[in-house]
Amino acid sequence: MPAVLIDDVHKRFGNLEVLKGVSLTVEPGQVVALIGRSGSGKSTLLRCINGLEAIQSGRIEVAGHIVDQDPKHLRELRKDVGIVFQSYNLFPHLTVSQNIMLSPRITQNVPQAQAETLAREVLAQVGLSEKFDSYPDNLSGGQQQRVAIARSLAMRPKVMLFDEVTSALDPELTGEVLLVMEKLAKGGMTMLLVTHEMNFARNVASTTIFMHQGKIWESGPSRELFSNPQTPELRNFVSAGAH
Amino acid sequence: MSLQFESVLAETDIILDGIMLTIGLSASAIVLGLIFAVLLVALRTLAGRWAGIAVDCYVELMRNTPFLVQLFMIFFGLPLVGIRMSGTQAALLAMTLNLAAYATEIIRAGVDSIHKSQLEAGLSLALSKRQVFQYVVLQPAFARVWPALSSQFVLMMLASSICSFISVQELSGAAAIIEQRTFRSFETYIIVTVIYLLLALSLKVFLLWLGQRLFAPVSGLARVDVKAEAA
Numbered sequence: 362m363p364a365v366l367i368d369d370v371h372k373r374f375g376n377l378e379v380l381k382g383v384s385l386t387v388e389p390g391q392v393v394a395l396i397g398r399s400g401s402g403k404s405t406l407l408r409c410i411n412g413l414e415a416i417q418s419g420r421i422e423v424a425g426h427i428v429d430q431d432p433k434h435l436r437e438l439r440k441d442v443g444i445v446f447q448s449y450n451l452f453p454h455l456t457v458s459q460n461i462m463l464s465p466r467i468t469q470n471v472p473q474a475q476a477e478t479l480a481r482e483v484l485a486q487v488g489l490s491e492k493f494d495s496y497p498d499n500l501s502g503g504q505q506q507r508v509a510i511a512r513s514l515a516m517r518p519k520v521m522l523f524d525e526v527t528s529a530l531d532p533e534l535t536g537e538v539l540l541v542m543e544k545l546a547k548g549g550m551t552m553l554l555v556t557h558e559m560n561f562a563r564n565v566a567s568t569t570i571f572m573h574q575g576k577i578w579e580s581g582p583s584r585e586l587f588s589n590p591q592t593p594e595l596r597n598f599v600s601a602g603a604h
Numbered sequence: 605m606s607l608q609f610e611s612v613l614a615e616t617d618i619i620l621d622g623i624m625l626t627i628g629l630s631a632s633a634i635v636l637g638l639i640f641a642v643l644l645v646a647l648r649t650l651a652g653r654w655a656g657i658a659v660d661c662y663v664e665l666m667r668n669t670p671f672l673v674q675l676f677m678i679f680f681g682l683p684l685v686g687i688r689m690s691g692t693q694a695a696l697l698a699m700t701l702n703l704a705a706y707a708t709e710i711i712r713a714g715v716d717s718i719h720k721s722q723l724e725a726g727l728s729l730a731l732s733k734r735q736v737f738q739y740v741v742l743q744p745a746f747a748r749v750w751p752a753l754s755s756q757f758v759l760m761m762l763a764s765s766i767c768s769f770i771s772v773q774e775l776s777g778a779a780a781i782i783e784q785r786t787f788r789s790f791e792t793y794i795i796v797t798v799i800y801l802l803l804a805l806s807l808k809v810f811l812l813w814l815g816q817r818l819f820a821p822v823s824g825l826a827r828v829d830v831k832a833e834a835a
């Protein structure tokens with residue numbers, strides 16, 4: 362059974378059709394990159410997968426959950442599906458460890474001591490053990506994003522979604538975040554990521570999907586896709602340096 | 605004109621009792637009103653449309669009628685439906701209900717100011733809407749509107765003087781009694797003015813201190829301090 366199954370999904374915002382029949386699958390342990398121009402529907406697709414947006418038609422299954430808009434189903438689904446956003450979205454009033462422990466504590470009833478161990482574990486995973494008691498505001502963007510990843514990992518997700526997690530970062534800080542993601546990928550995490558980092562997509566994702574105007578325009582093994590684009594749109598996109 | 609404070613100062617006991625009652629009433633109304641306000645905001649944010657409309661109606665009712673009239677409605681009206689209470693109890697109830705309405709409006713603005721991405725981050729971590737409100741939204745919202753809330757608290761403390769209209773002997777009520785006994789109106793109110801001023805300033809300073817203690821990591825002010833220290 363695929364970790365993510367998307368079947369003929371249509372999504373409209375009012376009269377604007379943003380996803381026009383998207384189908385794809387992600388197998389367990391697979392890393393899939395989503396690329397495409399601004400406005401092509403990449404973020405919307407990710408947000409549909411964890412139910413932040415409702416779809417008009419089609420079917421989405423992820424980590425064994427069928428995505429609908431029932432709040433109870435959504436909560437169960439989101440325990441298994443992590444998402445990391447471009448803008449980190451750490452909670453500013455909580456320390457790094459409190460950010461990480463919040464959901465395990467209140468949605469999975471993990472005892473405090475165990476939650477702390479968990480927080481230390483995931484912080485070590487992203488190389489930020491020493492920031493346990495810091496507040497997000499006192500961290501660099503790259504560090505905040507790594508904490509956001511750690512916060513997701515603390516849920517022990519089966520699938521991780523990443524939406525342009527390095528786009529808000531200064532160039533010298535993107536590397537540390539990409540490194541963490543690469544480590545995750547090597548560790549066998551199932552990942553679906555929207556990225557403008559073409560090198561990362563080429564080298565880390567086994568499959569890359571090019572979205573254009575709300576459709577999957579072209580997809581295939583990353584290296585082939587980049588070295589031998591079939592459609593003029595992808596060729597343009599790749600040669601334009603991805604932006 | 606000669607000012608004579610001796611006879612007024614001879615009534616220090618009444619003044620002190622008045623001060624204590626003003627502080628007691630204000631502190632209780634602030635705490636109770638704030639709790640009530642948080643419940644109302646939660647209701648408005650989380651419960652359905654009709655609950656929201658009911659909360660809005662309550663807020664508008666309290667904010668668009670004079671406090672004195674609200675006080676009279678409670679003090680003279682409630683006994684008619686069989687609810688008896690002392691003047692002090694009526695005063696506390698009126699102050700609480702009045703403050704709750706203003707605080708609801710202020711906190712709601714704070715809640716609305718929290719960026720949608722914070723809510724989505726909470727929901728994406730499998731929190732329920734109530735949990736997002738409680739753990740993600742409430743504290744930053746409070747931090748943002750704490751200055752506005754603080755002003756409202758001070759205004760309420762000053763408005764407690766109106767409760768002397770139903771013979772509650774808080775500071776203004778105490779002043780009225782002293783005035784009758786000594787016939788030294790001007791001196792009495794000079795002293796009362798100074799006391800109110802000191803109470804208001806102390807409350808303001810206390811609230812500022814409290815806000816910094818409670819909300820340090822989320823307030824812009826504290827952030828600047830941290831950076832300044834690091835530099």
Ligand SMILES: Nc1ncnc2c1ncn2[C@@H]1O[C@H](COP(=O)(O)OP(=O)(O)OP(=O)(O)O)[C@@H](O)[C@H]1O
Nearest residue numbers: 374377379397398399400401402403404405406525
């Ligand atoms: N909540 C919304 N309401 C209305 N329109 C929206 C909403 N969210 C997105 N859209 C529109 O849907 C289209 C796709 O947006 P989406 O954010 O999915 O694009 P994207 O591929 O992620 O782009 P980018 O690379 O800029 O992030 C855009 O035209 C956008 O304006």
Ligand SMILES: [Mg+2]
Nearest residue numbers: 403404405525
């Ligand atoms: Mg996007």
